[in-house]
Amino acid sequence: MPTKVVFLLVPKLHLLDLAGPAQAFSTANDLGCGYDLYYVAEVEEIVTAQGVPIKAQREWPDLGPADLIVVPGWRSPKLSPHPPIGAATKQRLRGHHAAGGQVASVCSGADALGAAGLLDGRRYTTHHDLTDELAARYPKASIVRDVLYVVDDRVITSAGIASGIDLALHLIAVERGAEAAARVAREMVVYARRNGDEPQESAMLRHRGHLNDLAHRVQDVIDGRYSEQLRLSDLADGIGVSERTLTRVFSRATGLTPLRYQQLLRLERAEHLIGHGATVEAAARVVGFEDARMLRRLRSRPIAG
The missing domain is CATH 1.10.10.60 (Homeodomain-like)
Known part of the structure; x- marks a missing residue:
C-alpha cells in the first residue's frame, strides 16, 4: 500500500516549507515508490506567507502506522503565544504518533508538535532564528542547534525552508532505499549538501555534494x-x-x-x-x-x- 503523506497547512505557511518536501514525495511517487499526498487544514483556503492562496481539504484521510504527517512552517520572525492549530488538530497529531505513525515538521512547524506534547523528552531542531524561543517554550525537550534535521522516536524535525527537502529525502532513503532517494535527488537537481552532524542525515546524500558524473x-x-x-x-x-x-x-x-x-x-x-x-x-x-x-x-x- 502507498504511504500516505498528509501536509497540515496553517495560515501564512512558507511555500518552500511545503513545496520542497511535497515535490520530493511527489517525485518519488512518479518513480514508482508509492506515496499518496494529502493537504489538510482547519479551513478550506490557506493564504501563504508569499500571498499564494491554497485550497485544502477539511477531512483527514484514514491513517495507519506507516503513514506520515508533515507540518510546514509559517511566517514567524517571532512566534505568536500559541501555534495556529486547534485542540482537535493537536489531538490528531498525538493520536497518530501514539498509534505508531511518524510526525514531522519544517521550521516553525516544530511549535505545533511542541503544543501537541510531542517534543517533551525528545531531541528536536528548528530554524536558527527560533531556537531560543522554542527552547524556552518547551523546557522538557532538548533543542539541537545548527543541524539540518533530527529524528527521535518517530518525531522528525528540520531546520526550515530548504531543509524540508533534506528531511524528505532522508525518509525516502530509509523507507524506499538509498537508490530511490538518489533518483529523486537527481530529478530535483539537489546534490549539494550543507553542514550537519546528525547520524540521521543520509550517508547517500551526504556524499552526493559533487558534480562528477x-x-x-x-x-x-x-x-x-x-x-x-x-x-x-x-x-x-x-x-x-x-x-x-x-x-x-x-x-x-x-x-x-x-x-x-x-x-x-x-x-x-x-x-x-x-x-x-x-x-x-x-x-x-x-x-x-x-x-x-x-x-x-x-x-x-x-x-x-
Missing part, C-alpha cells in the same frame, strides 16, 4: 545494491574504466573508496533496523554482512563520512 554513476550502482558483494572489477567494468581510475575519481569526489561508501550505507541501514527493534544479527544479515562481527566492529568504530 562517473562517481554519481558508481554511487547509483552501490546505492541500489549495497547489500550485495560488489567487486571493484565489476564496478569498473560496468562504468567502462579501469579499477585504478574508478578508485581515484570516486575517492576524489566523495572522500571515500567505493568499499567504504558501501560499508557506510550498510551501517546506516543497520542502525535504522536496530533502532526499530531488530537484533544486531538480523540487521547484519539484511544489509549483507555474512555475520554480525563486522557490523559490531563498524558500530564500535564508525567509518568516517
Whole structure:
C-alpha cells in the first residue's frame, strides 16, 4: 500500500516549507515508490506567507502506522503565544504518533508538535532564528542547534525552508532505499549538501555534494545494491574504466573508496533496523554482512563520512 503523506497547512505557511518536501514525495511517487499526498487544514483556503492562496481539504484521510504527517512552517520572525492549530488538530497529531505513525515538521512547524506534547523528552531542531524561543517554550525537550534535521522516536524535525527537502529525502532513503532517494535527488537537481552532524542525515546524500558524473554513476550502482558483494572489477567494468581510475575519481569526489561508501550505507541501514527493534544479527544479515562481527566492529568504530 502507498504511504500516505498528509501536509497540515496553517495560515501564512512558507511555500518552500511545503513545496520542497511535497515535490520530493511527489517525485518519488512518479518513480514508482508509492506515496499518496494529502493537504489538510482547519479551513478550506490557506493564504501563504508569499500571498499564494491554497485550497485544502477539511477531512483527514484514514491513517495507519506507516503513514506520515508533515507540518510546514509559517511566517514567524517571532512566534505568536500559541501555534495556529486547534485542540482537535493537536489531538490528531498525538493520536497518530501514539498509534505508531511518524510526525514531522519544517521550521516553525516544530511549535505545533511542541503544543501537541510531542517534543517533551525528545531531541528536536528548528530554524536558527527560533531556537531560543522554542527552547524556552518547551523546557522538557532538548533543542539541537545548527543541524539540518533530527529524528527521535518517530518525531522528525528540520531546520526550515530548504531543509524540508533534506528531511524528505532522508525518509525516502530509509523507507524506499538509498537508490530511490538518489533518483529523486537527481530529478530535483539537489546534490549539494550543507553542514550537519546528525547520524540521521543520509550517508547517500551526504556524499552526493559533487558534480562528477562517473562517481554519481558508481554511487547509483552501490546505492541500489549495497547489500550485495560488489567487486571493484565489476564496478569498473560496468562504468567502462579501469579499477585504478574508478578508485581515484570516486575517492576524489566523495572522500571515500567505493568499499567504504558501501560499508557506510550498510551501517546506516543497520542502525535504522536496530533502532526499530531488530537484533544486531538480523540487521547484519539484511544489509549483507555474512555475520554480525563486522557490523559490531563498524558500530564500535564508525567509518568516517
